[in-house]
Structures are given as structure tokens and as C-alpha cells.
Amino acid sequence: MDQNTFAQRLDRLESIEAIRQLAGKYSLSLDMRDLDAHVSLFAPDIRVGREKVGRAHLKAWVDDTLRHQFTGTSHHLGQHIIEFVDADNAVGVVYSKNEHETGAEWVIMQMLYWDDYQRIDGQWYFRRRLPCYWYATDLNKPPIGDMKMRWPGREPYHGTFHDLFPSWKSFWATSPERDQLPEVAEPAPLENFLRQMRGDTPAPKIRVR
Template identity: 75%
Template sequence: MSDDSLLRRLDRLESLDEIRQLAAKYSLSLDMRDLDAHVNLFAADIRVSREKVGRSHLKRWLDDTLRLQFTGTSHHIGNHIIEFDDPDHAHGVVYSKNEHETGDQWVIMQMLYWDNYERIDGRWYFRRRLPCYWYATDLNSPPIGEHKMRWPEREAYDGAFHDLWPSWADFWANPPTADEPEVAAPAPLEEFLASMRRGAPEPRIRVR
């Protein structure tokens, strides 16, 4: 193995660890309401809306949202898949199980984030986070049936937990036959998520 190859592999391992730390730091800083620590996990020119860009606008949006809706939160991250587009750009999927104190209700949530990461001046940052929800409901009310996103004083609606993945609809639309099922070839390296998405472009999800 050449020295250059070894250095590239070490760089990839260090990048993987730093990106995983980003997700963990996101949860802790959000739950402890350290908004400066939180927004500094994002690129300095992070887009907050069509009109606003930058960490200060992200901090204001977070402050307004958290102060208005939640007394307390706890975000528990799980499965994390990271794939690299090039040495300084990557994308990934992170599972998150969350709890929220909101008014007199305790809302639990299951979701995943679709992330884009970028290394800028030697450090990794979030370039974008898209939340994809499966359910949100009061602890004492299981989210059975449709419209699993159930917040106090809001109409229930559907999240996008399954919408990113064509396999979900394919599975239910195609029950097995008597024949042995066909098995697709394994996904190429760094293309597991693209293969699961059937080659669809980067997702765009309207966040409520």
C-alpha cells in the first residue's frame, strides 16, 4: 500500500468519525438549548429560508421555534449511514427517536434525517438537514392508522419517513409469487443510499 493510499484511508476514517460527532453534537446542543454551539455545526452560509442565509438567522428561527413549542426535548440518534461524494462532500441518513415536553403533553417521535455534509477549511459541517418523520404522538396515544404526525392543537398529517424510499411502495404493491424472488446485485461502494433511492435526485422535502 502506497503512502498516498494510506493517507487517504486515514483521512476517510477521521472524516467518518467527525461526521458522526456532528450528529451527536447536534442532539446535545439542541436539547441543552446552546444555540451558539448548535448553529456553529452548520456551514456559515447555511440557507435558512428562500430569503435568509447565515447562522444568525438560523439561531433566531430556532429560538422562536423552541421557545414557542417546547419546554424540553431529548433527541436519541441511532443508525447512521455516511457515503462520500468526494473527499470534502458527503451525504448520510441518521435515525432519531425524540421526546418533547409541549404544554401538558409528552410527544414522542420517530424520524430520520437526510443530511449533506461539507468540509470547509479542514472541518466538517452540516450543509443541509432534511427531517423525514414517521410519527409524532402523545406518549399515551399510539399512532395507529393514517396521519401519524399528531401534535397538540394541530391537524394530523403524514410525514415523509417512507416517501424517500421506493422499496416501501414496491413491497406492498408486489406480494410474492410461487417463484423464488429475484435478488438484486449488491450496491456499489458509496452508492448504497443512491441504490435504495433507485437513482432519484437529492430529495426535497417541504418541512412543516
């Protein structure tokens, strides 16, 4: 095996593991309220909102959100798909099932994150995390029906769980012929599964809870 190829493959495996660790560290540091550990997972020049930049602004925003909305949280991670743009940049999708103690109610949530990762000075960081929610509701109130985002004291609203991928709307907008086999597209090229699924779909606008 070519030495350069071996080194590149080893670097790729180590990078995948480092990125997976990012997602786990994100959940643990958030749930344990270690905000210095939490914001250190993001690039030093992380953008916060439209005009603010840096970890200090991110820490202030996370502190305000956690202190005024939740007594406690627990984030449980599911599948994690990672694809590389180049040696130092990658994208990923992470499923997360979350629980929140908020006032007198216990809110459960299903969501996914669309992530952008970047390696800076040999260390992998979040460049961006885009949270896309399917539902949020009290533990004893299954979110059947429309408007599945149901936080205490707020009007229900739509999440963006399916908005990254056009296949959801396309699936329900078509009805296959029963007597004909469907066409099957060619498999996505290596490192292009997520991006082929998304096509040219823009990132949804996320409503701050």
C-alpha cells in the same frame, strides 16, 4: 501499502468520526439550548428558507421554534450511515427517537435525517439536514393507523419517513409469486448504497410543525 492510499484511508476514517460527532453535537446542543454551539455545526453560508442565508438567520429560526413550541426536548440517535461523494462532501442517514415536553402533553417521535455534509477549511459541517418524520404522538396514545403526525392542537397529517426511498411503495404495491424465488439485484457499488436505494426519488416537501 502505498503511502497515498494509507493517507486517504486514514483521512476517510477521521472524516467518518468527525461526521458522527456532528450528529451527536447537534442533539446535545439542541436539547441544552446552546444555540451558538448548535448553529456553528452548519456551514457559514447555510441557507435558511428560500431567501435567507447564514448562521444568524438559522439561530433566529431555531430560537423561535424552540421557545414557542417546546419546554424541553431529548434526541436519541440510532444508526448512522455515511457515504462520500468525494473527499470533502458526503451524505448520510441518521435515525432519531425524540421526546418533547409541549404544554400538557409529552410527545414522542420517530424520524430520520437525510444529511449533506461538507468539509470547509478542514472542518466538517452540515450543509443541509432534511428531517423525515414517521410519527409524533402523545406518550399514552400509540400512533396506530393513518396520519401519524399528531401534535397537540393540530390536525393529524402524514409524515415523510418513507418518502426518500421508493422501495416502501414498491414493496406494498407488489405481491410475489409463492412458488417462485424472487430475483435479487446486484449489490450497490461501494459508497453508493444510499444513493442506489433512493434512485431518482426527489426530496419530499417537509411540513414545518
